[in-house]
């Protein structure tokens with residue numbers, strides 16, 4: 001059983017499905033294997049990271065309009081999302 005804390009450790013990366021070539025910004029728990037990620041095409045096991053650098057402007061308005069931030073809010077709530085988003089920006 002997962003603790004709450006471990007569920008907060010997530011990766012954010014641009015990934016691509018080698019089956020249908022769909023790209024998206026994936027937010028997934030750190031212990032998730034890429035081969036277990038399901039694409040929207042329904043295929044599991046064809047997803048790899050693109051290595052694309054994600055450039056994010058950190059001003060508040062841009063952040064709130066950024067779908068990656070919105071995904072983080074969905075995942076963690078606003079407070080944690082804000083911190084994670086800024087950490088994420090700093091590592092780019």
Ligand SMILES: [Zn+2]
Nearest residue numbers: 017020039041
């Ligand atoms: Zn796909």
